[in-house]
Amino acid sequence: MKFDLHTHHLRCGHAEGTIEDYVQAAIKAGLQVIGISDHSPYFAHKDDQPQPGIAMARSEFPRYVEEVLRLKQQYSGQIEILLGVESDFFPDQVDAYKEAYARYPFDYIIGSVHQTRGVSIFNRNRWKKLSDAEQIVEKKHYYDLIAQSARSGMFQVLGHIDAMKGYYPAFSAIKADEAVDEALRTIGECGIAIEINTSGKTKDVGGWYPSDAMLERALHFGVQVTFGSDAHVPARVGDEWELVRSRLKEIGFTQWVFYRSKQPVAVPL
Template sequence: MKFDLHTHNERCGHAIGTIEDYVKKAIEYGLNYIGISDHSPYFYSEEDHLYPTIAMPKSEFVLYINEVLRLKKKYEDKIHVLLGMESDFYPEHIDVYRRQYLLHPFDYVIGSVHYVQDLNIFKKGRWEGLTSQQKIQVKEEYYDLIQQSAKSGVFQILGHIDAMKGFYPEFTSIETDAIEQTLKIIGEEDVAIEINTSGKTKDCGGWYPADEILERALFYNVKVSFGSDSHTPERIGDEFELVQKRLKEIGFSEWAYFIEKKRYMTPL
C-alpha cells in the first residue's frame, strides 16, 4: 500500500498548487491514501494572517477543512483523501490549538517544532557565534520541545524530528543524550514519527530523521509513518520505495497511517 501523509499546498503561501492538484497527482502516481496537511494558522495571534508566507490565515482554516472534505467525497472511488494538518507546537499555546483541532474531523495532526528560542529552526546563520555549550543547549531545548509535544496528546505523528540539521548539517554531531531520551518518551507515549524525505531539498541532504535515529526508534518501539513534505505536486510520494527498503533493512516490519485519529499498521 502506498501513502503520503505530509503534503502542503498554495494556502500556506510558500507551496505551489491547489489541494486538488495534489490529489490528482497522487492518483496519477498510484497512491492509495493522500494526506493533506498544510501548515496550521497562528491560532494564538490576534492577527488573522500573522505570517502570510508561512501559513494560512485563521479565516481560511474552516475553508481548508471543507475543501479537503469535498475532495474526499469527489475522489472517493479513486483514492482515500485524508484530512490532516501540520501543526506548530508552542507549549504555552497548546490548549488553544487543541480546542481548534477537536472541533473538526481530522484524520491526524502532525506536531512539528519549528521554533527554538523564538527563532525558526531553518533560519540560516542562527548558529553563528555560538559556543559549543550554547549549541548543546539549543539542541537540548529543541528535543525538550519535541518531548513535550509527544506528551501533549494532541498529535498522532511528530514531524521531521531532526530537521534542525536542515541548513546546519553539523547539528547531527552536537553530542547530547537528548535524542535517546526523546525517543524513549515518544515510545512510551505511543506517538508515531514520520520519515520525511524533504531533507534532500536542504543543505543536509537525505531524510529526517537519520538512520541512526531510526535504529534507536526501533529499539524503543516507536511507530513510523511516511511523508514527503511536498510543496509541489510532483514531489508526492518522493522516495517512498527507497524509504520502505531502508526501513526493512533497519528492522522495521510495518508502518502507520491514520483514519479518524485511529492508527492502522500496514506491512512494509
C-alpha cells in the same frame, strides 16, 4: 498500500498548487492514500495571518477543512483522502490549538517544532556565535520541546524530528545523545509515530529526516513510523517512498502506519 501523510498547498503561502493538484498527483504516483496536511494558522496570535508566507490565515482554516472533506467525497473510489494538518507546537499555546482542532474531524495531526526561543529551526545564522557548549544546550532544548509535544496528547505524528540539520548539517554532530534518546523514549511510550520525511533532500543537508542512526534508536524504543514527502509542489508527492520502505526493512522495522479517524492503520513493509 502506498500512502503519503505530509503535503501542503498554496494556502500556506510557500507551496504551489491546489489541494486537488496534490490528489491528482497522488493518483498518478500510484498512491492508495493521500493525506492533506497544510501548515496550521497561528491560532493564538491577535492577527488573522501574521506571516502570510509561512502559514494560512486563521479565517481560511474552515475553508481548508471544507475543501478537503469535499474532495474526499469527490474522489471516493479512486483514492482515500485523509484530513490532516501540520501543527506548530508552542507549549504555552496548547489550549488555543486544541480548541481550534476539536471542531473538525481530523484523521491525524502532525506536530512539528518549527521554532525554538522564537527563532526558526531552519535559520542557519542561529548557530554562528554559539560555543560548543551553547550548541549542546540548544539541541537539548529542541529535543525537550519534541518530548513535550509527544506528551501533549495533541498529535498522532511528529514531523521531521531532526530538521534543524536542514540548513546546518553540522547539527547532527552536536553531542546530545541523552536528550535525543529521552525524546524517542517518550514518543514510544506515548504510542505516536514519527515520519520519515523526504524533503530534506531539497535542503543543504541533502537527506531524509530523521537520520538512519536516529531511526535505529527509534526502533529500539518501539517508536512507530510513517511516511511524509512534505511536498510543497505536486510532483514530489510520494517522493522516494520505495527507497524509504526498503531502508526501513534493512534497519529492522516490519511495518509502518497511517491514521484514519486518529486510529493507526498498520501497513506491512
